[in-house]
Amino acid sequence: MTTGIKTYSNWQLTSLVLLRVALGWNFLYEGIAKLVDPDWTAMGYLMDSKWIFAGTFHSMATNPSVLSLVDFLNIWGLILIGLGLILGLLEKVSAITGMVLLGFYYLSHPPLAGLGYVIPSEGNYLIVNKTLIEFIAMWVLYHFPTGKEIGLDRFMFWKKVQK
Amino acid sequence: METNNTNKSGVGRRDMLKGLATVPFLGALFIAWWNKRRKDHYLNEDILNEIKVSTKAPESGPAVSKDRKIRLGVIGFGIRGEQLIRAAGFAVPDIIDEWKKGAQQDPEDKRYEDYLKQEDLNIEVNGICDIYDVHAERVLLASGNKSRQGSDANITPAAKRYRNYKDLIQAPDIDAVIIATPDHWHAPMSIDAALAGKHVYVEKAMTHNEEETYEMVDAIKKSGICFQLGHQGRQTASYIKAKEVIAQNILGPVTLIEVTTNRNSPNGAWVYDIDKGAGPQNIDWDQFTGAGPERPFSLERFFRWRCWWDYGTGLSGDLLTHEYDAMNQILGLGIPHSVVSSGGIYYYKDGREVPDTFQVTYEYPDRNITFLYSATLASDRARGKVIMGHDANMEIGDMLTVWADFESTRFKKLIENGTIKIDIPLFSFIPGRKKVDALATATEKYFAGRGLLYTYRDGVRVDTTHLHIKEWLDCIRTGTQPSCNIDRGFEEAITAHMATKAYRENRKVYWDPVNRKII
Numbered sequence: 001m002t003t004g005i006k007t008y009s010n011w012q013l014t015s016l017v018l019l020r021v022a023l024g025w026n027f028l029y030e031g032i033a034k035l036v037d038p039d040w041t042a043m044g045y046l047m048d049s050k051w052i053f054a055g056t057f058h059s060m061a062t063n064p065s066v067l068s069l070v071d072f073l074n075i076w077g078l079i080l081i082g083l084g085l086i087l088g089l090l091e092k093v094s095a096i097t098g099m100v101l102l103g104f105y106y107l108s109h110p111p112l113a114g115l116g117y118v119i120p121s122e123g124n125y126l127i128v129n130k131t132l133i134e135f136i137a138m139w140v141l142y143h144f145p146t147g148k149e150i151g152l153d154r155f156m157f158w159k160k161v162q163k
Numbered sequence: 164m165e166t167n168n169t170n171k172s173g174v175g176r177r178d179m180l181k182g183l184a185t186v187p188f189l190g191a192l193f194i195a196w197w198n199k200r201r202k203d204h205y206l207n208e209d210i211l212n213e214i215k216v217s218t219k220a221p222e223s224g225p226a227v228s229k230d231r232k233i234r235l236g237v238i239g240f241g242i243r244g245e246q247l248i249r250a251a252g253f254a255v256p257d258i259i260d261e262w263k264k265g266a267q268q269d270p271e272d273k274r275y276e277d278y279l280k281q282e283d284l285n286i287e288v289n290g291i292c293d294i295y296d297v298h299a300e301r302v303l304l305a306s307g308n309k310s311r312q313g314s315d316a317n318i319t320p321a322a323k324r325y326r327n328y329k330d331l332i333q334a335p336d337i338d339a340v341i342i343a344t345p346d347h348w349h350a351p352m353s354i355d356a357a358l359a360g361k362h363v364y365v366e367k368a369m370t371h372n373e374e375e376t377y378e379m380v381d382a383i384k385k386s387g388i389c390f391q392l393g394h395q396g397r398q399t400a401s402y403i404k405a406k407e408v409i410a411q412n413i414l415g416p417v418t419l420i421e422v423t424t425n426r427n428s429p430n431g432a433w434v435y436d437i438d439k440g441a442g443p444q445n446i447d448w449d450q451f452t453g454a455g456p457e458r459p460f461s462l463e464r465f466f467r468w469r470c471w472w473d474y475g476t477g478l479s480g481d482l483l484t485h486e487y488d489a490m491n492q493i494l495g496l497g498i499p500h501s502v503v504s505s506g507g508i509y510y511y512k513d514g515r516e517v518p519d520t521f522q523v524t525y526e527y528p529d530r531n532i533t534f535l536y537s538a539t540l541a542s543d544r545a546r547g548k549v550i551m552g553h554d555a556n557m558e559i560g561d562m563l564t565v566w567a568d569f570e571s572t573r574f575k576k577l578i579e580n581g582t583i584k585i586d587i588p589l590f591s592f593i594p595g596r597k598k599v600d601a602l603a604t605a606t607e608k609y610f611a612g613r614g615l616l617y618t619y620r621d622g623v624r625v626d627t628t629h630l631h632i633k634e635w636l637d638c639i640r641t642g643t644q645p646s647c648n649i650d651r652g653f654e655e656a657i658t659a660h661m662a663t664k665a666y667r668e669n670r671k672v673y674w675d676p677v678n679r680k681i682i
Contacts, residue, residue, distance in 0.1 A: 021188045028192060036200070062271045086189050154182035155174065
């Protein structure tokens with residue numbers, strides 16, 4: 001479906017753009033909220049990690065220099081991915097990077113039977129949680145990009161589109 | 164795709180619209196976020212205006228010139244003595260070895276690095292006294308370890324060993340002493356030091372019994388020496404903040420204070436290790452016994468002295484005093500009007516005399532406050548220090564949380580209009596929030612959770628004991644009195660002895676403020 005963008009119906013295009021904007025909104029807000037909170041750190045979340053990768057995430061949390069790098073990348077990753085998706089700028093890069101971030105979130109807190117978490121405290125899911133759904137939604141965006149039609153990628157890829 | 168209405172730049176109006184179609188969402192997000200932030204800000208402002216306590220951490224006090232070197236004597240080098248001298252800047256080499264090894268195995272182990280950063284207090288250890296040869300040898304080594312090195316550094320002792328503390332106190336090259344002996348020696352040694360004009364830092368509990376407390380207070384006051392009692396919690400940032408909360412009357416009328424001790428390990432219950440090579444040949448038993456009743460030589464009594472009334476003060480002196488001093492610092496309680504105590508030896512039936520489970524109720528009718536202390540050495544359930552007021556309650560540990568009370572009179576309107584939410588702390592103070600405490604033992608965790616191991620100054624994690632000793636040295640240099648001075652010590656000692664008396668005599672015990680006597 002590489003040439004699919006021209007074949008989207010108006011409703012298909014609208015729904016895909018809305019999905020993109022909604023994911024972007026979620027990312028951008030999460031990033032800004034963390035940026036403006038001087039005390040925010042991923043430490044608590046990382047320390048709360050369970051399952052086979054818990055050791056890796058715990059060691060990220062306990063090494064101050066790694067932790068500050070994780071905090072920095074997380075905040076600016078969220079903000080830039082959020083901006084990218086809302087504006088339709090470098091959409092495919094944004095979607096892939098978003099999938100990487102979400103993948104980390106998921107693997108640090110997989111909702112498997114028998115694993116309970118303190119953060120976020122919203123009950124238990126079974127294997128499929130919001131993170132996994134966002135991850136899959138990002139994947140959809142990657143394969144059904146809309147930024148070249150509705151978004152700044154229209155200008156970025158201007159010459160390509162004219163062909 | 165239509166490209167037929169392009170202008171000279173190659174981008175048409177229709178392209179412009181399509182390319183920028185989602186920009187309004189960005190605007191909407193920023194407006195929504197800004198409004199939310201403003202609302203949150205005003206809510207916070209409303210709350211902070213109402214409670215008038217800053218969320219900023221206390222800063223370190225003004226720097227005192229350390230030009231004058233202070234020459235120390237150390238009396239008693241057991242578990243606590245070693246910690247104190249280390250906090251003063253002199254560590255035994257084997258602990259440095261252990262920390263170095265720890266740092267090699269685990270790059271996150273910063274104990275050695277942190278210790279090297281600890282401020283040099285410009286002191287020297289000129290004399291030491293311990294009646295157990297092994298401990299004496301260790302403190303001699305520590306005295307020569309000003310450069311904080313491990314055992315590969317060939318350290319030679321800098322201090323002279325005295326067999327009797329009286330000779331150490333008389334030595335002309337000693338200005339001040341740190342006393343970390345068993346409790347029954349605190350008062351006699353402090354009195355002798357004061358009479359000799361030597362400044363005193365003594366571990367809690369300040370005294371072993373009521374009578375010697377009065378003598379000690381007289382001697383210290385007459386001598387004019389600088390005296391500090393070893394309640395390092397005086398330096399804990401959250402306690403200092405708690406005092407501000409009380410000063411602003413955020414809690415409203417306080418009627419109940421609940422403080423606790425929960426431990427669940429032999430070490431926490433004073434069943435300390437007995438050294439293999441120890442015996443009458445390297446322990447001066449007569450000096451250990453002192454003025455107390457004569458007993459046959461006993462390694463158990465020597466190493467686990469806290470379990471016997473002859474030498475220790477039980478839960479009252481060892482752990483209640485920490486909790487009491489914290490509350491005395493925060494609320495200025497003073498000596499209670501009366502006390503009842505109960506408890507027993509319910510778990511550690513190892514021949515000890517002091518209770519392992521102990522409950523104390525102090526009454527302060529002038530303040531309309533009951534002070535409740537509850538302790539067990541056989542359960543690790545975490546219970547905090549809580550001050551309960553009509554308008555809010557406050558929980559204090561290494562951090563501090565204030566919760567508004569649903570039925571509060573003062574906050575009624577703010578609760579009704581949603582400014583104050585009951586399920587969110589009204590105020591919380593978390594010093595060093597981004598730091599990780601990698602602590603090893605259950606006892607360390609117990610002390611850290613109570614703010615008795617580490618605190619934060621200017622964003623840096625520091626040992627509270629180091630700060631407490633530094634305060635004492637600063638006061639010696641400036642001729643002032645430190646935070647846990649002899650008046651606070653008097654209150655601490657009498658309050659602890661009242662609880663012990665009530666337990667041992669199984670009756671309600673009162674303080675007679677006119678005749679200054681426990682009755």
